[in-house]
Amino acid sequence: MIKIIHTNDIHGKIEKDEKTKVDISKFSAKLEEIRKEHSTLLLDAGDTIHGQPIVSISEGKAMIDIMNEMKYDAMVPGNHDFNYGRERLLELAELAEFPIISANIYDEQGDRLLAPYTLKEIDGVKVGIFGITTPETVQKARPEDIEGLRFEDPVLESQKMVSILKDQERVDVIIALVHLGIDKSTMPEHRSDTLADSVEGIDLVVDGHSHTELKASRLIGEIPIVQAGDSMRCIGMVNFIKKACGEAEISSEFIYREDINGIKEDLSISRILIRVDEENNRSTSEIVGISKRDLNGDRFSVRTRETNLGVLLAEAMKYITGADIAITNGGGIRGSINAGFITRKEIVSAFPFDNYVITKEVSGKDIVKALEHGLSFYPEPSSAFPHVGGISFKLDRLKAQGKRVYDVFIAGERLEERKLYKLATNDFLASGGDSYDMFKTAKMTGSYASIDEVLSTYIKKQAYTGARN
Template identity: 45%
Template sequence: MNSKKIVIGLFVLALIISFPINTLAETTELRIYHLNDAHARVEEDSYSGSMGYAKIATLIKEARKEKENVMFLDAGDTFHGQTIANINQGESISHILNLMKLDALVLGNHDFNYDQKRVSELAKINNFPFLAANLVREDGKEIPYTKDYIIKEYNGFKVGIFGLVTPETVYKTHPKNVEGLSFEDPITVAKKTVKELENKVDIIVGLSHLGIDNSSNLAKNVKGIDLIVDGHSHTILENGLKINNTMIVMAGEHTKNLGYVDLVIKNGKLLDIKANLISKADTKNVKKDYIISEFVNRVNNANKIITSQVVGKTNVNLDGAREDVRTRETNLGNLIADALRHKFEADVALTNGGGIRASIPKGEVTQGDVITVLPFGNTAMLTKVSGADLKAALEHGISEYPATEGLFPQVSGVKFSFDGDAASGNRIQKVWVGGEKLDPNKIYTVATNDFMKAGGDGYEMFAEAPILSEAGGLEEILIEYIEENSPLAPEIESRIIIE
């Protein structure tokens, strides 16, 4: 009898051992919420289309109650861009994201706008890491405020998240802000990092601030990345973009959308992945999180003493929309360039459209409005260049047209026409300075901002030009000009003619 029991027991044991393990494993799920290029759009705003952090916090908090595994990631350009952040140099954003229990953030180019020291200080305030695997110091020393990757462990599986920063940061923030730093090739670094992670985790996520073209190349050239959460190009990928076995997601800009990705994992293997977006319209009936709302109110109340001061009045809407200031002449672009040229009594003024970050509606203009329009703290500089270099600067400025690139120039004292269909580098048709045809051999005084003077946005022709004079912040100069010339009514004057 005992021998029969032993035989039966061995038979049952053999069946259990031979039974496929994955049929016994439980299916688990992970939801990853993601934002990118918020540019400090903290509050819900019907004008810009932002849903704001308070509603986003509610959505994520509810998901954490309903789902076992929830992650929240930010793909950069987060700490700079609006008055609520700029006055305290990003600290308010750190506290908000701490309250929202952000898991990780990859540094965007604009996150360096306050300088490296401030990035390091913010890292100490954060309860989440800054990821940047391809960011190194030129002297070989360790960067104390970033990590290459982190590993998050959930019920039955592990997720590795590594960060990639855009190499464009060297000219898409002030060059002084990244002195001593080197931005290594994202594809090379990703291959190395994925190889290191693949034996440690079940799921690999690339958290990148590269832009859709570069993240697509990343997916094409690096095997083993299950998901790329990207930013920088402000692209809306409603259901993601699948390249090979990698899903790429991006949620647009300015908290207009909250992205989320649902992953299904079984026995350490990714079985399914689906991407979706929640738009501002979808959150019509979502209540704002009380804690986030109260914190934002306190910060705004503290800032009111500074921001509420009225500096003038405008009789027209001042157009600073991203899609406009980066592709054509606008009345706000003209106003800023006029203020800059007036400050130095220069022949010409050029400022990059990417430095203009908001519009101003008709009515009273406050100091806060101006800070929001010009949030980067750039200073004004007067230099001198030849007519040939001035033309080269204009040629460079329209080289990416019709793409909405920040290098597009807003100008004063100069008028030019260009053929947008011509080959890049051969688009400028005619140029006039002060009503006269440009003389390539003549020396002109040019007022610009310190970002462009340092070669920012690729304006290398200004980098070696001598500095004749310096003034205060660009926002201070604009405030002064508004006070002197209020009420305002700037117009489109055919300074830039697209043929």
């Protein structure tokens, strides 16, 4: 029996969490226990090396260091793994002591950007593992991060891989390691269930992208699909037996935080986390700009009125994404930045959540609804209070809620309710957080860097800010 242990959509969430996440140092210790008793494969289905300051400050190296120590066998890149750019992903692939694979990403010359597959021999069983990355990367990554790349059809590329692995490599088992997901918002031809239903010869699909907990009982035809949620909330484990007749016997389970609470930490992983924290503290002392004034992130202020820090962030989001307007919520701002030199550490402290920037296609009518909603409690404080960029409007406090916003202008022109605008916001609001339900079903058009990265980049480009109060 082979134990296939799988992770996906970690999003850099490897710091200790007393509530929900699996402790990565204890997971590593559990992994060693399993390896003593069983032959194993350790796979990751992408969106792993980006998302939290602990990994993003080193542009993914910290995560690769940990994966090397844990002896991962293979990883497929997800859309967010391009957030540092294609060249940085290639650099990280060189640093990785395991293959980062994808069969459907091609460069300008028509060559594959990465190795399409890898081979492993386990207890006399030859296993072929190929990677597939979501074509949604084209919409969800910054254009400059994937410039010149093509993300080809998952089904067609998978069929090519199965043919090569069976006919040329003569493997006994084929695993599709994919970052596709099963979201209904994803085009059917780009989903993992479509791939499993359309490609013969695959024994197991290890999936990511949709943040779904899928056990092997999730079958398409006879091909099981597994996926382990997101953010280290659980670890997936597949029990895989290849019978003499050629058929596979498969079952799976999840490992949750409470399942390994009593296990001692893997000290090698704990030491890496301590080292990374020390390196990050030194790195975040980097000066990214200068402010002539205090940047106000006071809790009461950002929940009752626009402040210069909130507006600065909104303008940064609009600038980096090329959006028409930006809206972010006061509740996401958790501290002020003093006048003078601005360090990365101060920015991370002011915006401590793991939010990243999303663009969506939103109607003028829904933009007005969003403003009305964000100001519905005004003048009382609310975490939903909107800080905006690229848009101006007036508010009549004497009118009833839902009818107080008027004279709305975007880029100097009066807002048109039926017109579609490109909105930049954070992923929390984009998914309906703070009851911004009007954004939830809007079409997503792009996925960008974390809030602190976007603001740091913008401030660097401005050299200094004279942000007004």
